[in-house]
Amino acid sequence: MSVAASKSHYQSEEFARRLRGRYAAERNFKIAGVAALALASMMLVVLLTSIVSKGYTAFWQSQIRLEVTLDKAQVEERNFTAILRQGLYAQFPQITDRTGKRTLNELLSSGAPYELEALVKQNPAIVGTTQTIWVRSDDEVDQFIKGYFPRNAPEAERRLNDAKIAAIDAMVAQGSLVQAFNTTLFSAGDSREAEQAGIWGAIVGSMLTLLVTMALSVPIGVAAAVYLEEFAPKNKWTDLIEVNINNLAAVPSIIFGLLGLAVFLGFFGLPRSAPVVGGLVMALMTLPVIIISARVALKSVPPSIREAALGIGASPLQTVTHHVLPLAMPGILTGTIIGMARALGETAPLLMIGMVAFIVDVPHGMTDSATVLPVQIYMWADSPERAFTERTSAAIMVLLGFLIVMNGLAVFLRKKFERRW
Amino acid sequence: MQITVLVLILALLTVSGYQMGRTRAAASVGGRLVELHSVPSYHGFYVALWAGLPALFLFVLWTASEGWLIMRMVMSALPDRLSGGDPQVLNLLKADILNIAHGISTGRDVDPAVTAAAAHYNSLRAISDWSLLAIGASLAVVGLAYGRQHISPNLRARNRVERVVSIALVICSMVAILTTVGIVLSLLFEALRFFTMVSPIDFLFGVHWSPQMAMRADQVGSSGSFGIIPLFSGTLLITVIAMVVAVPVGLMSAIYMSEYANPNVRTWLKPILEILAGIPTVVYGFFAALTMAPFVRSIGHGLGLDVSSESALSAGIVMGVMIIPFVSSLSDDVINAVPQSLRDGSYGLGATKSETIRQVVIPAALPGIVAAVMLAVSRAIGETMIVTMASGLTANLTANPLDAVTTVTTQIATLLVGDQEFDSPKTLSAFGLGLVLFLVTLSLNMVALRVVQKYREKYD
Secondary structure (H helix, E strand, O other), X not given: OHHHHOOOXXXXXXXXXXXXXXXXXXXXXXXXXXXXXXXXXXXXHHHHHHHHHHHHHHHEEEEEEEEEEOXXXXXXXXXXHHHHHHHHHHHOOOOOOHHHHHHHHXXXXXXXXXXXXXXXXXXXXXXXXXXXXXXEEOHHHHHHHOOOOOOOOOHHHOOOOHHHHHHHHHHHHHOOEEEEEOHHXXXXXXXXXXXXXXXXXXXXXXXXXXXXXXXXXXXXXXXXXXXXXXXXXXXXXXXXXXXXXXXXXXXXXXXXXXXXXXXXXXXXXXXXXXXXXXXXXXXXXXXXXXXXXXXXXXXXXXXXXHHHHHHOOOOHXXXXXXXXXXXXXXXXXXXXXXXXXXXXXXXXXXXHOOXXXXXXXXXXXXXXXXXXXXXXXXXXXXXXXXXXXXXXXXXXXXXXXXXXXXXXXXXXXXXXXXXXX | OHHHHHHHHHHHHHHHHXXXXXXXXXXXXXXXXXXXXXOHHHHHHHHHHHHHHHHHHHXXXXXXXXXXXXXXXXXXXXXXXXXXXXXXXHHHHHHHHHHHHOOOOOOOOXXXXXXXXXXXXXXXXXXXXXXXXXXXXXXXXXXXXXXXXXXXXXXXXXXXXXXHHHHHHHHHHHHHHHHHHHHHHHHHHHHHHXXXXXXXXXXXXXXOEEOOOOOOOOOOOOOOEEOOHHHHHHHHHHHHHHHHHHHHHHHHHHHHHHHHOOHHHHHHHHHHHHHHXXXXXXXXXXXXXHHHHHHHHXXXXXXXXXXXXXXXXXXXXXXXXXXXXXXXXXXXXXXXHOOHXXXXXXXXXXXXXXXXXXXXXXXXXXXXXXXXXXXXXXXXXXXXXXXHHHOOOOOOOOOOOOXXXXXXXXXXXXXXXXXXXXXXXXXXXXXXXXXXXXXXXHHHXXXXXXXXXXXXXXXX
């Protein structure tokens, strides 16, 4: 009664102020949470935009149209450079001096003669005729057309002199210098010349490496998980194995590279830079991931399934292979795909076992020298040319594309086959 | 080629062994399957195992021993003037022979005796491959016949097959232990060789790191000094910067997602963090080197500061971003493990949501959060690509985040990339660094995992 009469403490001005303070603190805390998430999302957006904006132009490459006369004598001498240059000079009859011609020569990719040679080899009938062909331009021309070299800088500071820019402008106006889809990027191996460099070699290397990884780590990982989850007695020994697996999952990847270098290359004498060694190292690295996820999947199969199978006379192994494993398969598959995606993006251990070599040829077998996509990215990121920056970003986009597909597949499988017991 | 043929033959024999076992088992009881001890498919597996396993063992043993056996034969056939000499020269010679045998040019003039040795190597290799094919195939055939002979209604085929399978399962689960043993032994062995050349005291407490060794005796200025204190300080600096970014952001994200966000928002937010976690480190490295470093540099110049183009700050920030999802998912787990009753008790006393989180949930989850941070630190210490691409190679002993520093992992990567001679302290020091790195991360992980486990038990 007295509470109602006198002004309560809870209605005092001081109390109201404190309450406002507490609500403000609440609001600030919540804002801090939103800000943290916003920061993380912003970094993701910045990262992706910076890569896409640096690299999307790499999917196009400047091509030059030439009318070449495939003179028989010159073809026999394999002097394809001269054939191409004559075709180029023909477009600029006004340029006759040597400096001017040298400027024109620099417009063509140094790989263009080989392109022409391949064309002639493929179709020998064109010797002696005049043909219209498209060849790649030099990477500087390409970058200039894409607008990466400022046109109005003083000539001394520019990569391309006035004469070259004039020639480029003339060719663009004639329609004999255009942008086309960059097939080289997806069909060639590495090269010192940006316009001839591609990621196909690295993609094949990645596939071979991943094949070895998968062939080793999936059966071994699933078998280990089955043993630990279904058969292993609870004792010191299995505890040791479990501690081991958990620790291996957190060992820095570069340590696995040192292991590969010392054991597979040093002790067993396997070849350097080979996908088979890369696959072995990656298999050891992804094994803990696969074991852990397979165990979770096995654990989620309810005991009643096992009991029912055992009850009608199945042996323990039959119980596992006929009932538990098939039911756990979607979960195991999801874990496997995620482990493989991680192996696909891993770089550091492969540097240790020599997959960082400069390799032009597309690998054909498990013991050929090869490189993988992330290592290719690492090597290109070191190259100073602007055209390589662009290609590095493009390679990153391809790599991220692969990873998105793999992870998307994992999510899809999880959604589709997930069972609540 | 021969190996592919052998694998095909083995596959064929095992499959046909399975079929043979089945049909023979069924035939042995005249089709009355009830009289068999095991179902026919187990008899099939029994024969298939006899056909496949011995040959497989032979194959593994053969390929494992083939390399060095042939090498020994080649080396012993070399003229004395080449095969004498110290182990270092011999190793180089071996590498040369291997390269030439594989058709890789060594890039220098080659002794005709070495070319001959390479040819010898190739011919021995061919002989070895052919004999492996012959012996392996005949072993499989003999095994198949033996297994098939043994089939009878009373054969306990199921028990025998299951015995083999369970042995295989045990072996598979031991691969993890073998890997750990392999890591420890290889690091220890090579590091010990390094410590015979450089004293461990100098290594652990030296303040100068310049692993360049003199190639010739008369060369000046590169005696090589291996003190890892600057590498440690660099690693620590970058790790601290990364933690300053990752811990608050990761923790606040985890708190917001588990305490505030409604399920709809969470299904949108979680993938963002998952994508951050799934981006390969080399991509972060590229981003740090080409976007973050110039950005930090231009801001520094705007403030009138002298920023190195490979500053610890840019590498640290990007590494922090990489670790955000790691911190947040681990903290998410421990925050969710705090029982709802604690929160309800706090709300009942009139606390606001943030007061509950700060004064009840976080203290209750603190051990788990500390463990999460420790795992994140171990991850940051072991991370290689970002620092290799975005931080420098010069070992500065500095605490200035705007300077270039180098880290343990960067040095391992740069010391071992490319061709190297395997016996110089420069190369071997990488294994010393690897050993230190392994021990540091291992102890961090062990403690953290123990804490997480203990914590989980508390509320289960």
